Amino acid sequence: MQITLVEHIRNLVTLTDDDEQVLNSFIKRQTVRRKELLLSNGDVSKSLFFVEHGCLRMYYLNNKPAEQITQFALEGWWLTDLFSFMDGSPSDYFIQAIERTTLVSIDRLVYDDLLFRLPQLERYFRIIMQRNLAASQLRAKYLSEMSKEEFYQHFSTNFPEFIQRVPQYMVASYLGLTPEYVSELRKRNS
Amino acid sequence: MQITLVEHIRNLVTLTDDDEQVLNSFIKRQTVRRKELLLSNGDVSKSLFFVEHGCLRMYYLNNKPAEQITQFALEGWWLTDLFSFMDGSPSDYFIQAIERTTLVSIDRLVYDDLLFRLPQLERYFRIIMQRNLAASQLRAKYLSEMSKEEFYQHFSTNFPEFIQRVPQYMVASYLGLTPEYVSELRKRNS
Numbered sequence: 001m002q003i004t005l006v007e008h009i010r011n012l013v014t015l016t017d018d019d020e021q022v023l024n025s026f027i028k029r030q031t032v033r034r035k036e037l038l039l040s041n042g043d044v045s046k047s048l049f050f051v052e053h054g055c056l057r058m059y060y061l062n063n064k065p066a067e068q069i070t071q072f073a074l075e076g077w078w079l080t081d082l083f084s085f086m087d088g089s090p091s092d093y094f095i096q097a098i099e100r101t102t103l104v105s106i107d108r109l110v111y112d113d114l115l116f117r118l119p120q121l122e123r124y125f126r127i128i129m130q131r132n133l134a135a136s137q138l139r140a141k142y143l144s145e146m147s148k149e150e151f152y153q154h155f156s157t158n159f160p161e162f163i164q165r166v167p168q169y170m171v172a173s174y175l176g177l178t179p180e181y182v183s184e185l186r187k188r189n190s
Numbered sequence: 191m192q193i194t195l196v197e198h199i200r201n202l203v204t205l206t207d208d209d210e211q212v213l214n215s216f217i218k219r220q221t222v223r224r225k226e227l228l229l230s231n232g233d234v235s236k237s238l239f240f241v242e243h244g245c246l247r248m249y250y251l252n253n254k255p256a257e258q259i260t261q262f263a264l265e266g267w268w269l270t271d272l273f274s275f276m277d278g279s280p281s282d283y284f285i286q287a288i289e290r291t292t293l294v295s296i297d298r299l300v301y302d303d304l305l306f307r308l309p310q311l312e313r314y315f316r317i318i319m320q321r322n323l324a325a326s327q328l329r330a331k332y333l334s335e336m337s338k339e340e341f342y343q344h345f346s347t348n349f350p351e352f353i354q355r356v357p358q359y360m361v362a363s364y365l366g367l368t369p370e371y372v373s374e375l376r377k378r379n380s
Contacts, residue, residue: 062335070331082324092331115313122312123305129319134272136326141260141282144366145252176334 002053003076005104012127013120026114031102038103039095045084047105051075054101057170060092069174072098072166078128098166148177152185192243193266195294202317203310216304221292228293229285235274237295241265244291247360250282257284259364262356268318288356338367342375 005027009015015023029052032038039045041060049056051073058079059069070093073079084091085108106114115121142151152175156163163171172182195217199205205213219242222228229235231250239246241263248269249259260283263269274281275298296304305311332341342365346353353361362372 060331060335068334070327070334081327082320083328086320086324115316119309119313122316123309126305126312126316126319129316129323130272130276133319133323133326134276136323136330137260137271138273140326140330141250144258144260145250 001075002102004052005050008050008076009121009124013124015118015120019118019120022117023114026110026117027104027106029102029104031100032097034097034100036097037094038097038105039081039091039093041092041094042090044088044108045081045091045093045095046108048078048080048085048108048111049073049095050078050104050106052102052104054097054099054103055165056095056101056103057098057166058093058095059173060094067094067173069170072162072170072174074162074165078132098170143176148175148181149185151175152177152182153189156189191265192292194242195240198240198266199311199314203314205308205310209308209310212307213304216300216307217294217296219292219294221290222287224287224290226287227284228287228295229271229281229283231282231284232280234278234298235271235281235283235285236298238268238270238275238298238301239263239285240268240294240296242292242294244287244289244293245355246285246291246293247288247356247364248283248285249363250284257363259360262288262352262360262364264352264355268322288360333366338365338371339375341365342367342372343379346379 006015006020006023009023038047038049038056053075056073056079057069058071058073058081059067062068071079079095081091081093081095083089084093088108115125142154146154155171155175168182168186169179172179175182196205196210196213199213228237228239228246243265246263246269247259248261248271249257252258261269269285271281271283271285273279274283278298305315332344336344345365358372358376359369362369365372
C-alpha cells in the first residue's frame with residue numbers, strides 16, 4: 001500500500017498543480033532504513049512526519065526502563081510529538097521506522113509559512129487534527145474500560161493488517177500487555 | 191473569570207464586526223443550571239460546546255457502574271464527544287454542567303457551513319484541535335507512567351484553580367482514584 005501526501009490532501013481539499021509546486025518547496029521526502037531514528041529523547045521534535053509507505057512508531061522509556069509505545073503511523077498517518085513540535089521543548093519520545101519507510105516531513109520552522117502560503121491546508125490540518133483527537137478520545141476510553149484481553153480482541157478485529165505487520169512485542173507494548181500474554185491470546189484465537 | 195467566544199477567536203485570527211454578525215447567526219448562547227445535562231448516553235452529540243463562564247464535565251458509566259469522568263471544560267475550553275459529533279453515531283457519554291454555566295453551542299449540521307462562511311475559523315479550529323491533541327498525548331503519557339499520587343501532585347500543582355472549583359469526588363473520578371484517597375492526599379499536603 002502506498003499513498004502520496006498530495007493524494008491525501010486532494011481527498012480533503014483542492015490543490016492545484018501550482019499549489020503542489022509550492023508544497024514541494026516546503027516539504028522534504030526521504031526514505032529511511034528499518035530501525036532508523038527520526039527523533040531521539042532530549043531533542044526537539046522538529047518535524048511533522050507523514051508516512052507514504054512503511055511504518056513508524058513513537059515510544060518513550062518508562063521507569064522500568066522499557067520501551068512504552070504510544071503511537072504507530074502506517075501509510076496515510078501523520079506522527080510527531082505535538083507538544084514539543086509546537087513549543088520547541090525537548091521531547092521525551094523516540095520516533096523510529098519499523099520498516100523501510102518513505103515519508104514526508106514538514107519542519108516546525110516553516111509549518112506556519114506553509115499554512116500562510118496554502119491556506120486550504122488550514123482546513124486539511126483542521127480535519128486531520130480533529131480526526132486524531134476523536135481517535136485519541138476513543139482510545140483513552142477503551143483503555144480505561146476494557147480488560148486487556150477485550151482491548152486486544154477489539155484491536156485485532158478492527159486493525160487486522162496492523163497486527164500482521166507489526167512485531168508481536170511492539171503490539172504488546174502498545175496495548176500495555178506482556179509479549180507472552182499476546183502470544184497466548186494469538187494461539188487461543190487461531 | 192469569563193471569556194467570550196469572540197474574544198477567544200480574536201486571540202487567534204481576525205474577525206471583523208461583520209464576521210461577528212455571521213458568527214452570531216450560526217451559534218446559540220445559553221445559560222444552564224448546575225447539574226443540567228447537555229448530552230445523554232445513547233443520543234448523538236449534536237453540538238460543540240464552548241464554555242464562556244462556568245464548568246462542564248464529560249463522563250460515561252463504566253462496568254461497575256460508576257461515573258468515569260474523561261474531560262472537564264472550564265472557561266475558554268471546547269467540549270464534545272467528537273466521534274459522535276463527526277459521524278452522527280450515538281454517544282456513550284454524558285455532558286453535564288457542574289456549575290451554573292454560560293456556553294455557546296455550534297450544531298453539527300451547521301458546523302461545515304460556518305467554516306465555509308468564515309474560512310478563518312478553519313485556522314482557529316485547526317489550532318484548537320492541535321492544542322487539544324497535544325494535551326491529550328501528554329495526559330495519556332502521564333497516566334501511563336506516573337503513580338496515582340504523582341499524577342495528583344502534578345495535577346494540583348499545574349491546575350490549582352481547578353482543584354479548588356471541582357468537587358473532590360469528581361477530581362477522583364477523573365484521575366482514576368478513590369475519593370477517600372484524594373481526601374487523604376489533600377490532608378497530607380495541607
